[in-house]
Amino acid sequence: MEPTARLAAFAVDTPAEAIPEAVLHAAKRTLINVLAVALSASTDPSVDALLASEGDPPGDEASIIGRGRGQLGQAALVNGYLAHLQDYDDTHFPTILHPSAPTWPSTLAAAESRGASGADLLAAFAIGAEVACRVALSVHPWHYDAGWHITGTVGGFGAAAAAARLLGLTAEQTANALGVAGTQAAGVREAFGTNAKALHAGHAAASGLRAARLAAAGFTGPTTILEGRRGFWAIFSPAGHDRAPIDALARPEASWELLNNGLKPYANGVVSHPLQDAVIELRNRHAIDPDAVVAIEARVHPLVLELMNREPATGLEAKFSHQHCAATALVDGAGHEAQFSDARVRDPLITTLRARVHATPDGSLREEEVHVTLRLAGGTTHSTHVSHATGSPANPMSDGQLARKFATLAGERLGDHQAASLLDAAWSLDKAKTIEPLAALFRGAASAV
Amino acid sequence: MEPTARLAAFAVDTPAEAIPEAVLHAAKRTLINVLAVALSASTDPSVDALLASEGDPPGDEASIIGRGRGQLGQAALVNGYLAHLQDYDDTHFPTILHPSAPTWPSTLAAAESRGASGADLLAAFAIGAEVACRVALSVHPWHYDAGWHITGTVGGFGAAAAAARLLGLTAEQTANALGVAGTQAAGVREAFGTNAKALHAGHAAASGLRAARLAAAGFTGPTTILEGRRGFWAIFSPAGHDRAPIDALARPEASWELLNNGLKPYANGVVSHPLQDAVIELRNRHAIDPDAVVAIEARVHPLVLELMNREPATGLEAKFSHQHCAATALVDGAGHEAQFSDARVRDPLITTLRARVHATPDGSLREEEVHVTLRLAGGTTHSTHVSHATGSPANPMSDGQLARKFATLAGERLGDHQAASLLDAAWSLDKAKTIEPLAALFRGAASAV
Numbered sequence: 070m071e072p073t074a075r076l077a078a079f080a081v082d083t084p085a086e087a088i089p090e091a092v093l094h095a096a097k098r099t100l101i102n103v104l105a106v107a108l109s110a111s112t113d114p115s116v117d118a119l120l121a122s123e124g125d126p127p128g129d130e131a132s133i134i135g136r137g138r139g140q141l142g143q144a145a146l147v148n149g150y151l152a153h154l155q156d157y158d159d160t161h162f163p164t165i166l167h168p169s170a171p172t173w174p175s176t177l178a179a180a181e182s183r184g185a186s187g188a189d190l191l192a193a194f195a196i197g198a199e200v201a202c203r204v205a206l207s208v209h210p211w212h213y214d215a216g217w218h219i220t221g222t223v224g225g226f227g228a229a230a231a232a233a234r235l236l237g238l239t240a241e242q243t244a245n246a247l248g249v250a251g252t253q254a255a256g257v258r259e260a261f262g263t264n265a266k267a268l269h270a271g272h273a274a275a276s277g278l279r280a281a282r283l284a285a286a287g288f289t290g291p292t293t294i295l296e297g298r299r300g301f302w303a304i305f306s307p308a309g310h311d312r313a314p315i316d317a318l319a320r321p322e323a324s325w326e327l328l329n330n331g332l333k334p335y336a337n338g339v340v341s342h343p344l345q346d347a348v349i350e351l352r353n354r355h356a357i358d359p360d361a362v363v364a365i366e367a368r369v370h371p372l373v374l375e376l377m378n379r380e381p382a383t384g385l386e387a388k389f390s391h392q393h394c395a396a397t398a399l400v401d402g403a404g405h406e407a408q409f410s411d412a413r414v415r416d417p418l419i420t421t422l423r424a425r426v427h428a429t430p431d432g433s434l435r436e437e438e439v440h441v442t443l444r445l446a447g448g449t450t451h452s453t454h455v456s457h458a459t460g461s462p463a464n465p466m467s468d469g470q471l472a473r474k475f476a477t478l479a480g481e482r483l484g485d486h487q488a489a490s491l492l493d494a495a496w497s498l499d500k501a502k503t504i505e506p507l508a509a510l511f512r513g514a515a516s517a518v
Numbered sequence: 519m520e521p522t523a524r525l526a527a528f529a530v531d532t533p534a535e536a537i538p539e540a541v542l543h544a545a546k547r548t549l550i551n552v553l554a555v556a557l558s559a560s561t562d563p564s565v566d567a568l569l570a571s572e573g574d575p576p577g578d579e580a581s582i583i584g585r586g587r588g589q590l591g592q593a594a595l596v597n598g599y600l601a602h603l604q605d606y607d608d609t610h611f612p613t614i615l616h617p618s619a620p621t622w623p624s625t626l627a628a629a630e631s632r633g634a635s636g637a638d639l640l641a642a643f644a645i646g647a648e649v650a651c652r653v654a655l656s657v658h659p660w661h662y663d664a665g666w667h668i669t670g671t672v673g674g675f676g677a678a679a680a681a682a683r684l685l686g687l688t689a690e691q692t693a694n695a696l697g698v699a700g701t702q703a704a705g706v707r708e709a710f711g712t713n714a715k716a717l718h719a720g721h722a723a724a725s726g727l728r729a730a731r732l733a734a735a736g737f738t739g740p741t742t743i744l745e746g747r748r749g750f751w752a753i754f755s756p757a758g759h760d761r762a763p764i765d766a767l768a769r770p771e772a773s774w775e776l777l778n779n780g781l782k783p784y785a786n787g788v789v790s791h792p793l794q795d796a797v798i799e800l801r802n803r804h805a806i807d808p809d810a811v812v813a814i815e816a817r818v819h820p821l822v823l824e825l826m827n828r829e830p831a832t833g834l835e836a837k838f839s840h841q842h843c844a845a846t847a848l849v850d851g852a853g854h855e856a857q858f859s860d861a862r863v864r865d866p867l868i869t870t871l872r873a874r875v876h877a878t879p880d881g882s883l884r885e886e887e888v889h890v891t892l893r894l895a896g897g898t899t900h901s902t903h904v905s906h907a908t909g910s911p912a913n914p915m916s917d918g919q920l921a922r923k924f925a926t927l928a929g930e931r932l933g934d935h936q937a938a939s940l941l942d943a944a945w946s947l948d949k950a951k952t953i954e955p956l957a958a959l960f961r962g963a964a965s966a967v
Binding site for chain 1: 564567571592700702706713714725736738747752834
């Protein structure tokens with residue numbers, strides 16, 4: 070079976086019972102995380118612009134996280150944007166794909182449109198995320214190295230697959246949907262540090278949902294989108310690709326990539342997380358006075374300098390500055406949205422400390438690894454080695470850590486009581502007859518902000 | 519000035535009076551052509567699917583050609599799809615870009631949302647098309663050769679520039695809009711022969727319009743989208759690019775690319791048009807009996823075999839079969855939508871004749887050139903040489919030919935009377951205070967179909 074057909078068959082033919090309990094639990098965790106970060110992002114002024122950009126009337130078919138209701142496509146677009154805006158969503162470590170930001174919004178909107186059960190929703194997400202991760206594995210690292218934002222480009226495959234399953238498409242219709250979504254893949258890394266980066270995830274979500282809805286109505290797309298001569302592999306990854314991760318879906322014992330997916334403790338690019346872990350560990354262990362630090366020296370994975378090396382002018386840019394991440398970790402001991410405000414970027418102490426961060430690339434390190442030394446005035450040094458950053462597969466956030474992250478971020482928007490109800494609804498989603506009780510809570514309509 | 523900034527400044531700072539009369543006339547001709555082909559396409563069943571794909575309610579802010587009204591974004595999406603569905607829209611010969619299908623829908627929707635005059639509409643389209651053509655020139659031929667559908671990828675720049683001008687954006691906002699649109703560029707050639715090809719134009723139109731609306735509200739995108747390290751040139755055209763066509767905009771005597779843009783006499787891929795011209799010329803001159811033709815031999819530009827070499831199974835595929843185009847030209851003397859029905863593809867005589875078409879590539883020919891010999895049973899041969907196909911820059915369709923094409927295609931949908939009124943409204947658009955009288959006619963709401 071050719072790879073595109075294989076993905077389509079996997080999407081619609083995999084029985085829900087074949088999805089391991091651990092995978093469904095991981096799916097719930099990603100939903101809880103997405104709801105938390107999207108609720109936190111939902112008050113950003115850019116969201117008003119995005120909601121208005123499609124024109125009026127807004128519609129009321131589907132739920133928008135923290136923002137009421139909208140049309141189906143609009144809900145997918147805005148929810149994808151919200152889920153990725155703070156760079157605080159989950160990460161598939163083998164590929165740096167963010168599978169949830171494109172896949173969850175499409176899954177949620179499709180489920181709402183069909184009145185699907187919580188169990189069907191979770192299964193569809195697990196399938197969609199698997200499809201996205203497998204496509205990502207098939208083009209990594211060549212695709213990302215070429216300059217593509219893999220969440221924008223590959224995300225649409227996951228969004229289409231999840232929606233195709235919920236909408237009851239045949240395998241052939243699903244192959245068409247994957248073709249329509251795949252030829253709409255978009256997003257380049259030049260957009261990092263701008264609002265357009267999060268829009269990539271929104272486009273992938275809306276495009277995947279639209280592809281499934283179109284294919285259900287007989288619309289055709291290239292059913293050889295991956296392997297075709299002018300298809301995704303040839304054009305988006307000319308330096309190389311590997312069909313093995315997709316062929317592997319034929320084996321019933323294939324692993325599930327959601328188990329290689331991590332949640333973030335910091336609201337910035339993931340490659341800097343080991344550095345922040347290390348700085349916070351030293352700060353807390355030695356009660357460091359930030360003013361006394363003359364140098365923060367780090368040996369880092371080369372991607373840190375490739376992706377996150379800049380003197381930021383705005384909070385959004387600071388999320389891609391390892392210097393800012395290290396400086397705020399030292400001063401605040403945290404990396405939430407508050408550490409990435411424009412005002413925090415201009416803070417004199419933070420500005421001084423950014424200039425004292427000296428990172429050197431070390432190709433022998435894993436991405437979740439770092440060596441850090443703090444040099445203090447007077448000559449004292451403190452060093453540490455982080456081998457697995459918090460949130461990486463070998464050191465995942467616990468359900469309790471996730472619940473605390475959720476309470477902080479969702480509580481700001483919904484109030485503590487409604488946030489707690491929403492968390493309960495998410496944990497018990499597999500027993501819900503429809504997702505409306507969950508959606509009613511995350512829409513924020515009844516909020517007491 | 520860097521290229522992205524140059525395009526932005528050109529888009530918003532060029533005075534309308536600087537646009538030559540011939541360019542504005544060419545702009546009118548592309549609009550008349552787009553309205554004709556979109557009206558003809560508007561009854562295709564796939565349009566129902568597309569209209570429904572964004573969800574309800576449809577909205578009524580902007581006009582959809584032949585289909586009433588919709589939301590702004592939806593109108594841009596559907597009009598772009600309609601304009602390109604029959605592959606019967608205009609072509610920028612130097613790059614094979616179809617500038618109108620992405621640019622006109624965004625221009626029309628933006629004009630409606632602002633109550634713009636006909637003159638402002640025409641100027642904005644001329645500017646947007648120029649931006650799209652200049653970006654296309656900067657990446658041609660490397661970009662298309664890499665497998666991209668240049669109308670999908672480059673079209674968004676034109677759509678964004680035209681909308682930015684009508685919405686009154688500053689040059690800086692326009693650079694952001696170009697960045698947002700550019701990082702949403704999409705469309706691979708694997709989609710040729712499927713509904714997804716026309717969706718590329720719809721996406722470019724909607725994405726460009728959205729980018730301008732977002733940038734007007736302060737949304738940021740990469741303002742170095744063309745020249746940036748991870749920008750459009752680096753990623754979408756790694757084999758080469760040329761900034762000269764964009765730098766040339768700094769010179770007030772720069773030529774206008776709409777003057778290198780042609781309208782199509784046949785509803786299929788443009789590279790096969792010389793072949794159809796030649797076959798029709800021989801058919802008419804020698805009163806050929808198709809059953810007597812044992813071979814149609816052609817020396818063609820290599821792109822004919824690269825892009826349009828297939829035994830089609832459907833009408834849509836037949837638009838990319840030079841064999842089908844030649845066979846129907848011989849039998850019917852035409853290449854309208856009627857020649858590309860599924861039934862026509864299965865016709866026994868056409869099927870037989872397709873197998874009798876023998877094309878050989880000749881790299882010394884220009885794209886608008888062909889040598890054709892018809893071999894008849896009994897040994898008679900008839901040959902001809904077309905040096906400039908109808909619709910190419912050196913042999914453009916006349917205004918009268920365009921009016922006949924319009925009357926045929928628009929008349930089918932609107933009836934002859936309303937079609938004639940619409941044509942009058944288009945020719946006198948430069949004097950219209952708003953575009954509502956034109957839109958009221960092309961919406962088709964008052965149609966007597």
